[in-house]
Structures are given as C-alpha cells and as structure tokens.
Amino acid sequence: MAQSPNGSKGSAKTTREIREWAIGAGLDVSPRGRIPAEIVEAFEDAQAKKVQATTASAKKVQAKKVQAKNSATVKAAVTKAAVNKVAAKKAPAAKTTKDIREWAIGAGLDVSARGRIPAEIVEAFEDAQAKKVQAKTAPAKKVQAKKVQAKNSATVKAAVTKAAVNKVAAKKAPAAKTTRDIREWAIGAGLDVSARGRIPAECQGTWERPCRRTGGVPMRGQLISLSAVS
Known part of the structure; x- marks a missing residue:
C-alpha cells in the first residue's frame, strides 16, 4: 500500500501536487490534512503511465535515428564501392615488356619480337588488365554491400519490434483503482x-x-456472481 507523502521540500511528489491532480480527476479529497492512501496510489499509477508513454515515444525516435544511421552506412558503402570501381579502371596494371609482347601476340596484334613496343599496344594491354581486375573485384564488393544492408535491416527491425512490444505492454497494464470506482x-x-x-x-x-x-x-456477470457470494 502506498504511503501518503510527507510534503518535504524537493520531493518528486508533494501533497499539493497530489491534491491538485485528485481535484482535476474528480476525486473526493479534502483541501487540508492527510490524503487517503488510495488517492496517493492512484496518483502514482497515473504518473507511471505518463513515464511509460514518454519512454515509448523516446524509443520510437531512437529507432528512427538508428534506421537513418544505418541507411547512411549502406549508402557510404555503395559509394565507396563505386569509387573503388572507377579507381580500379584507371589504375595502370603492372607491366613488363615480355608480358605485353606475349599478350599482343595472343591477341593477334602486329608487334616485333624485339625493340620498343608501340604506345597503342601498351595502352590496349593496360585496358585489358584493368577490365580483368574490375571483373574480379566488383562481385566481392557487391556481396559485402548486401551483407551490410542485411545486417542494418535486422538492427532496425529489432528496434521497431521492441518498441511495438513496449506499446502493447503499456496497453495491457491494469487500470488504476480509486476509492470512487x-x-x-x-x-x-x-x-x-x-x-x-x-x-x-x-x-x-x-x-x-x-x-x-x-x-x-x-464485468456485469462478475458483479452478479460476487453479489450472490456476499
């Protein structure tokens, strides 16, 4: 059973606050003297519900922040993959005269067995190497981006589910009892x-x-049953 407040300075709940709340709620309370324990208990129940509603709202806001943060993370990962793709395309492949000459012969290009290799053949070799690197790197980065997105989606879903559970729990909380009721x-x-x-x-x-x-x-059926017992 809740105890009546002593009205000490700095207390979270004071006699004045409880009395004003009770009057606003239409409860029978005297303007002076000790407040009945059942009114104090009803006041505390009302305050608990208010705190619960505030907490649920804060959790909902937090879930939205997490979702926004995760979306930004996914976007950053995709952007980084795109930058790496461009960099791989522009990066010159490791080259040696022997490698380029063998590649050119295999590609059916006209190149001498000795001496300087023409610039256009060197450029064609570099383009071919860049495409090969790009083909190997792109699938791995795509898989990594999907993993990050799946992980972030799971985090957001868990936060939303938790907020929904708290909301249902608040609805199922038993109603406060008052002397009048x-x-x-x-x-x-x-x-x-x-x-x-x-x-x-x-x-x-x-x-x-x-x-x-x-x-x-x-309910009405319970009233009749209890009345008969009494």
Missing part, C-alpha cells in the same frame, strides 16, 4: 459499503480479483 462498483454489486470514509479491505479484495483477470472494472 470501488465504492460505485460495491454499491452496484449490492455490497454493504458506506458513502464516505475508508472502504473495508475485504471489499477491495473482492474488487481486485476480477480486475486482475480483465485488466479493468469487473
């Missing part, structure tokens, strides 16, 4: 309860049992 229910169920003052513990226990099963105010 219990009193109205008890009168409707035909239980003996006074119009003012503290509600008997056995009456509260009778109220709480169906509340735990339904997550809210007991």
Whole structure:
C-alpha cells in the first residue's frame, strides 16, 4: 500500500501536487490534512503511465535515428564501392615488356619480337588488365554491400519490434483503482459499503480479483456472481 507523502521540500511528489491532480480527476479529497492512501496510489499509477508513454515515444525516435544511421552506412558503402570501381579502371596494371609482347601476340596484334613496343599496344594491354581486375573485384564488393544492408535491416527491425512490444505492454497494464470506482462498483454489486470514509479491505479484495483477470472494472456477470457470494 502506498504511503501518503510527507510534503518535504524537493520531493518528486508533494501533497499539493497530489491534491491538485485528485481535484482535476474528480476525486473526493479534502483541501487540508492527510490524503487517503488510495488517492496517493492512484496518483502514482497515473504518473507511471505518463513515464511509460514518454519512454515509448523516446524509443520510437531512437529507432528512427538508428534506421537513418544505418541507411547512411549502406549508402557510404555503395559509394565507396563505386569509387573503388572507377579507381580500379584507371589504375595502370603492372607491366613488363615480355608480358605485353606475349599478350599482343595472343591477341593477334602486329608487334616485333624485339625493340620498343608501340604506345597503342601498351595502352590496349593496360585496358585489358584493368577490365580483368574490375571483373574480379566488383562481385566481392557487391556481396559485402548486401551483407551490410542485411545486417542494418535486422538492427532496425529489432528496434521497431521492441518498441511495438513496449506499446502493447503499456496497453495491457491494469487500470488504476480509486476509492470512487470501488465504492460505485460495491454499491452496484449490492455490497454493504458506506458513502464516505475508508472502504473495508475485504471489499477491495473482492474488487481486485476480477480486475486482475480483465485488466479493468469487473464485468456485469462478475458483479452478479460476487453479489450472490456476499
């Protein structure tokens, strides 16, 4: 059972705050003196729900930030792959006179067995080597980019799933109980309860049992059953 606040300076909840909240919620509370424990408990439940809603919103924002960051990472990886592709195309292949001459003969080009190799044959050799390197490098970089994208997608999906679970948990949280709710229910169920003052513990226990099963105010069938038992 929650305790009434002592009103000390700097406390997270004060008598004044609880009293103002109770009046705004339409609860029966005196302007002075000790606040009933059930009103304090109802106030704490309301504050907990507010914190829970704020946390869920913050997690949703965080999930969006993670998604944006992962998208930027994937984009950077793809851009880097494109730059490397261009660099591989422009980079001169390692060349020797023997390699170029053998390649030229194999390609059916007219080249002498000795002496200087014409510049156009050297250029054709370099283009062929660059294309060969590009063909080997491109598939590996494409696979790596797909792996990064899959990993980032899994991270975003996990964050969104966690936010959804927290949202469902917030919806399933049992409703807060107040003296007014219990009193109205008890009168409707035909239980003996006074119009003012503290509600008997056995009456509260009778109220709480169906509340735990339904997550809210007991249903009509439960009222009739409990009334018959009492």
